[in-house]
Amino acid sequence: MQFLQDAYLKNLAGKTLTDPSLHMRFLLEDKIRCQQLFHQGGGMFLDLSRQHLCSDVLNILMKEADQAGVQEKFAAMMAGKKVNTSEDRAALHTAARNADMPVRVDGQNIARILGDIHGKAFEFSSQVHDKKICGSKGKPFSDVLVLGIGGSRLGTQAVYEALNARHNCFLPLHFLSTVDPHAFIAQTRKLNPASTLVLVVSKSFTTREVVDINLSLVRNWLENAELRPSEHIVHITGKGSPGDNVSESACLRVFHIFDFIGGRYSVTSAVGSLPLSLAFGPDVVKGLLAGCREMDTHAATSPADQNLPLLAALCDIWNGDYLGFPAFAMIPYAAPLQYFPAHMQQLYMESLGKGLSLAGQAIPHDKGAMFCFGDTGTDAQHSFFQMLHQGRPLPLDLIGILQPPPECRASSEGSRAHEELWTHLLAQADAFALGRTGGRPEQLCPGNRPVSIITLKNLMAEDVGHLLAFLEARTVYTGFLKNLNPFDQFGVENGKIMASELRKSLSESIFSSSGTTGLYLKALKKGDLSLPNQNGTQDPPR
Numbered sequence: 001m002q003f004l005q006d007a008y009l010k011n012l013a014g015k016t017l018t019d020p021s022l023h024m025r026f027l028l029e030d031k032i033r034c035q036q037l038f039h040q041g042g043g044m045f046l047d048l049s050r051q052h053l054c055s056d057v058l059n060i061l062m063k064e065a066d067q068a069g070v071q072e073k074f075a076a077m078m079a080g081k082k083v084n085t086s087e088d089r090a091a092l093h094t095a096a097r098n099a100d101m102p103v104r105v106d107g108q109n110i111a112r113i114l115g116d117i118h119g120k121a122f123e124f125s126s127q128v129h130d131k132k133i134c135g136s137k138g139k140p141f142s143d144v145l146v147l148g149i150g151g152s153r154l155g156t157q158a159v160y161e162a163l164n165a166r167h168n169c170f171l172p173l174h175f176l177s178t179v180d181p182h183a184f185i186a187q188t189r190k191l192n193p194a195s196t197l198v199l200v201v202s203k204s205f206t207t208r209e210v211v212d213i214n215l216s217l218v219r220n221w222l223e224n225a226e227l228r229p230s231e232h233i234v235h236i237t238g239k240g241s242p243g244d245n246v247s248e249s250a251c252l253r254v255f256h257i258f259d260f261i262g263g264r265y266s267v268t269s270a271v272g273s274l275p276l277s278l279a280f281g282p283d284v285v286k287g288l289l290a291g292c293r294e295m296d297t298h299a300a301t302s303p304a305d306q307n308l309p310l311l312a313a314l315c316d317i318w319n320g321d322y323l324g325f326p327a328f329a330m331i332p333y334a335a336p337l338q339y340f341p342a343h344m345q346q347l348y349m350e351s352l353g354k355g356l357s358l359a360g361q362a363i364p365h366d367k368g369a370m371f372c373f374g375d376t377g378t379d380a381q382h383s384f385f386q387m388l389h390q391g392r393p394l395p396l397d398l399i400g401i402l403q404p405p406p407e408c409r410a411s412s413e414g415s416r417a418h419e420e421l422w423t424h425l426l427a428q429a430d431a432f433a434l435g436r437t438g439g440r441p442e443q444l445c446p447g448n449r450p451v452s453i454i455t456l457k458n459l460m461a462e463d464v465g466h467l468l469a470f471l472e473a474r475t476v477y478t479g480f481l482k483n484l485n486p487f488d489q490f491g492v493e494n495g496k497i498m499a500s501e502l503r504k505s506l507s508e509s510i511f512s513s514s515g516t517t518g519l520y521l522k523a524l525k526k527g528d529l530s531l532p533n534q535n536g537t538q539d540p541p542r
C-alpha cells in the first residue's frame with residue numbers, strides 16, 4: 001500500500017495525502033490529468049478525474065492487473081474455461097449475447113444453444129402478441145406476472161424499467177419476489193387472472209419463496225377464477241430441475257437456463273429474454289444483446305489503459321483496499337435506471353463478498369469488497385447526501401444520460417428539465433470534489449470526496465446493454481483482481497439451511513430453538529408475542 005501512496009504523492013510533488021495542496025480543488029485544475037482520466041469505450045464514457053487517482057497510481061495498478069493475468073482470465077471465461085472453480089463450472093453470460101461466436105463446453109456449442117433458446121423465446125412472444133397463444137378462457141394476455149427472486153428477478157426488473165423509457169411496451173411486467181403475502185395481494189389486486197401470463201423464473205426450482213409459496217398462491221388465484229393454471233404458467237428453469245420435464249398439466253412451456261450462468265449474471269439468458277421480449281418485442285431484446293456484446297468485446301480486447309470496466313475495477317480496488325473506503329454508492333440521474341443500484345448491489349456483493357481467496361487464504365474484512373448501495377438522483381440528494389457531504393465520505397458513481405427523452409426535445413420545458421437534471425449531477429460532482437469554504441463553521445464542506453461520472457449516450461436498448469455488461473465486467477474484473485471466485489454464493493445457502501430447520505420446528509410445534517427464536521415461533525402459532533417472566537415461563541397474552 002505504502003508504495004502506491006508514495007507513487008500518488010510523488011506524482012503530485014511529494015505531498016502527504018492530507019496535504020491541502022492535494023485537494024481535489026487543485027487536482028481538477030490540472031487539465032492534462034483530467035484528460036488522462038477521462039475514457040470512452042464500449043459505447044459509453046467513464047470520467048475518473050474526480051477520483052484520488054493519477055497516472056502513476058493507475059500505471060502501478062495496471063501492472064498489478066497484468067501480473068495477475070486478469071485480462072487472460074477474462075478471455076478464458078468468455079472462451080468457456082471453468083473459472084467457477086468451487087463449483088467446477090464455466091461462467092458464460094457473455095455467450096448468451098453472441099450466438100455466432102462458438103463456445104464449447106463439454107463438447108457442446110453453448111453459444112448456439114443459448115441463441116436457439118432466445119429464438120424460441122422470441123417466437124413464443126410473437127405468438128402471444130399475435131393472440132395465437134391466449135389464456136384458458138380465450139382471453140388475450142394483457143399482463144405478465146414474473147415470479148422469481150434475487151438474480152432471477154433484480155436484473156430483469158432493472159432492465160425492464162430502463163427499456164420502458166424509450167420503447168413501446170406491449171405487455172407490462174409485474175414482479176413478485178418476496179414470500180410476504182402483502183406482496184402477492186398488492187400485485188394480483190391490479191391484475192385480471194384471465195389475461196395474466198405467469199412466468200416462474202427459478203434455475204433450481206427449489207427456491208421456497210418462488211416455487212413453493214408464491215406459485216401455490218398464484219395457482220389458487222387462477223383456479224379461483226375458474227382458469228386452468230397450466231395454460232397460464234411458463235417455467236424458466238434449469239435443465240433437469242424439478243420444474244423441467246413436468247407434465248402438461250403443470251405448465252404451458254418450459255424454457256431452459258443453465259448452471260454455467262449464475263443468477264445475477266443471467267439477464268441476457270432466457271431469464272430476461274423471455275419476459276423482456278413479451279414486454280417489448282424481440283427487436284428490442286436483440287438491441288439489448290447487441291449493446292452487451294459491444295461492451296463484452298471492449299472489456300475483452302481493449303488494452304488496460306482504455307478498458308472501462310477494468311479501469312473502474314482498478315478504481316474500486318484503489319478506493320476499497322488502499323484508501324480504506326468501506327462502501328460506494330451508485331446514483332443514476334435517470335429515473336428509468338432506478339433499479340440498477342439494487343441490481344448492482346446483488347451483482348457486486350453476492351459476487352465479491354467472500355471469505356476466502358482462490359488460494360484458500362482468509363480475506364481480511366478491510367480488504368474485502370466494498371458495500372454497494374444507492375438511489376436515483378436527484379432524490380438521493382434530499383435523503384443521504386448530507387452525510388456524504390459533511391459526515392463520513394464515500395466514493396460515488398453518478399450515472400447520466402446524454403440525450404433527453406424525445407418528448408422533451410419538443411418543448412422548452414422538457415429540455416429545461418433534462419438540463420436541470422444534468423446541472424444537479426454536475427453540481428453534486430463538483431460539490432463533493434471542491435467542498436465549501438467560508439461561511440459559518442457548520443456550513444463548511446470539506447470536499448475531496450471521490451466521484452466517478454458514468455455517461456450513457458442515450459437510453460435505447462443498446463445503451464442499456466452497454467451499462468449492464470459494463471457492470472458485470474467491472475464486477476468480474478474486481479473478483480479476478482482480488483483473486484476470488486466471483487461466481488459462487490455459498491454464504492446464501494446457510495440461511496436456507498436455517499430456514500428449513502425452523503420450518504420443521506414450526507410444523508412440529510417445537511419451540512426450544514436458540515435465543516429468542518422459540519418465542520417468535522410460539523407467537524406465530526398463537527398469533528401473539530408474550531415475553532417470558534422472571535421465572536422463565538411465559539405470561540399469558542394480554
Ligand SMILES: O=P(O)(O)OC[C@H]1O[C@](O)(CO)[C@@H](O)[C@@H]1O
Pocket residue numbers: 149150151152201202203204205206207210262263264350489492
Ligand atoms: O433461480 P433460483 O434457483 O430460484 O435462485 C434465486 C437466487 O437465489 C440465489 O441463489 C441467492 O440469492 C441467487 O444467486 C439466485 O439468483
